[in-house]
């Protein structure tokens with residue numbers, strides 16, 4: 767199975783995947799980000815599909831089709847989103863239906879969307895966590911594969927809490943990816 771990791775941020779979740787011994791065929795990015803440097807120092811090919819438009823003129827379907835073209839060219843079978851900052855459209859999920867994983871920093875279905883950690887804090891919940899799920903066209907709504915909880919402390923800030931959630935994601939996500947790939951290999 768050839769795995770692509772999609773990232774836009776610091777790449778710490780990508781790094782945890784590599785450190786868990788999972789073979790990564792490419793790191794695909796949508797913008798300049800630290801994940802590129804990490805991949806280069808790991809000698810993992812970077813696939814850059816840079817977004818030039820972030821406003822209302824962004825053509826989500828055309829961009830998604832370009833991503834599919836790049837991934838298929840590299841014979842990618844499975845995709846792990848790891849802090850990827852672009853919501854992908856129907857062409858992507860048509861091509862890779864049931865083969866896209868995501869990790870999200872809340873206990874879904876609570877707090878979907880970009881500000882999950884901030885919203886959990888603002889809501890005053892005492893326990894949050896992370897969810898690994900199959901990504902589908904509807905954002906943060908696909909079938910849940912694994913979850914782990916994180917307690918919220920009285921003096922938490924968004925940054926502190928997010929970092930504690932990421933500590934958990936760095937174990938849970940690679941473990942879930944391994945199980946998922948093993949079950950796909952078993953089926954094929």
Ligand code: GRF
Pocket residue numbers: 774775776777778779780848849850869870871932935
């Ligand atoms: C993680 O918390 C993940 O759940 C979210 O984006 C974050 C990525 O972290 N989707 P990093 O950029 O890999 O450090």
